[in-house]
Amino acid sequence: MSEAILSVEHLTMRFGGLIAVNDLSFEARRGEITAVIGPNGAGKTTVFNCITGFYKPSQGRITMRHPDGRTHLLERLPDFRISQEAKVARTFQNIRLFSGMTVLENLLVAQHNPLMSASGWSIGGILGLPSYGRAERRAIEKAAYWLDKCGLTDRADDPAGDLSYGPQRALEIARAMCTDPELLCLDEPAAGLNPRESLVLNDLLRFIRKEHGTSLLLIEHDMSVVMEISDHVVVLDYGIKISDGTPSQVREDPKVIAAYLGVDDSEVEKVEAEVGL
Numbered sequence: 001m002s003e004a005i006l007s008v009e010h011l012t013m014r015f016g017g018l019i020a021v022n023d024l025s026f027e028a029r030r031g032e033i034t035a036v037i038g039p040n041g042a043g044k045t046t047v048f049n050c051i052t053g054f055y056k057p058s059q060g061r062i063t064m065r066h067p068d069g070r071t072h073l074l075e076r077l078p079d080f081r082i083s084q085e086a087k088v089a090r091t092f093q094n095i096r097l098f099s100g101m102t103v104l105e106n107l108l109v110a111q112h113n114p115l116m117s118a119s120g121w122s123i124g125g126i127l128g129l130p131s132y133g134r135a136e137r138r139a140i141e142k143a144a145y146w147l148d149k150c151g152l153t154d155r156a157d158d159p160a161g162d163l164s165y166g167p168q169r170a171l172e173i174a175r176a177m178c179t180d181p182e183l184l185c186l187d188e189p190a191a192g193l194n195p196r197e198s199l200v201l202n203d204l205l206r207f208i209r210k211e212h213g214t215s216l217l218l219i220e221h222d223m224s225v226v227m228e229i230s231d232h233v234v235v236l237d238y239g240i241k242i243s244d245g246t247p248s249q250v251r252e253d254p255k256v257i258a259a260y261l262g263v264d265d266s267e268v269e270k271v272e273a274e275v276g277l
């Protein structure tokens with residue numbers, strides 16, 4: 001079994017009197033696809049927001065481990081350092097692209113940091129230094145690579161806002177990959193996709209894991225995606241972890257069935273029989 005790339009320990013997030021995430025611990029392993037699932041309001045997005053620095057957890061520790069042994073405690077870092085230094089990238093439940101920019105420009109903006117440092121924070125770019133030219137070419141090559149992998153090459157010059165829903169989701173993933181993350185966090189990547197687009201997404205995520213060695217953490221409601229591609233599934237209900245294991249282990253866990261069907265554990269067998277499970 002590979003080592004943990006991300007360890008979440010005793011994570012708690014309170015909003016006033018509401019405990020959205022309650023003493024949650026789990027690990028995501030390097031090179032694996034880990035899914036966080038659970039009914040609406042279970043606390044999944046809150047966990048993502050804590051990992052990616054959008055929220056500061058009320059309690060708990062989130063450790064990101066790099067292959068060279070370096071570690072980052074994410075709860076102590078601002079969000080821009082989490083993406084730049086800890087190499088954690090994310091996509092959003094509600095797509096957040098620069099809709100007035102072209103598809104290609106969205107991928108170049110994602111590479112702003114290496115481009116800025118190559119330009120010596122503007123001077124080299126203004127003077128057209130060769131080192132900046134090389135960095136710019138590398139950025140365009142990387143963008144072209146991800147456009148190809150996401151089936152968007154023909155749309156490179158179109159405004160991102162003109163893409164339909166499925167291609168917009170793919171562009172968000174391409175944009176995140178342009179930052180060379182070690183951990184890619186995807187918030188409901190299959191939301192709004194038709195079954196054919198979901199299959200294409202599954203292939204893209206498997207490709208990212210296999211060919212780039214990127215570890216993936218995803219929140220997803222679409223069980224065809226979760227059960228098909230995940231190595232490991234963590235199930236939340238009311239902010240508490242109720243199950244943690246392989247897709248087949250959690251699928252058969254009575255607590256998970258009860259949470260999804262909205263019944264008590266003791267009633268699971270009866271309800272399963274009624275719905276033909």
Ligand SMILES: Nc1ncnc2c1ncn2[C@@H]1O[C@H](COP(=O)(O)OP(=O)(O)OP(=O)(O)O)[C@@H](O)[C@H]1O
Nearest residue numbers: 015018019020038039040041042043044045046047
């Ligand atoms: N910024 C916030 N302020 C107050 N309450 C919040 C905030 N963010 C989330 N919550 C509450 O925390 C709980 C968990 O919400 P969260 O969005 O994390 O759930 P979720 O599992 O991602 O749900 P869904 O599947 O519907 O997206 C909910 O009761 C929600 O109303």
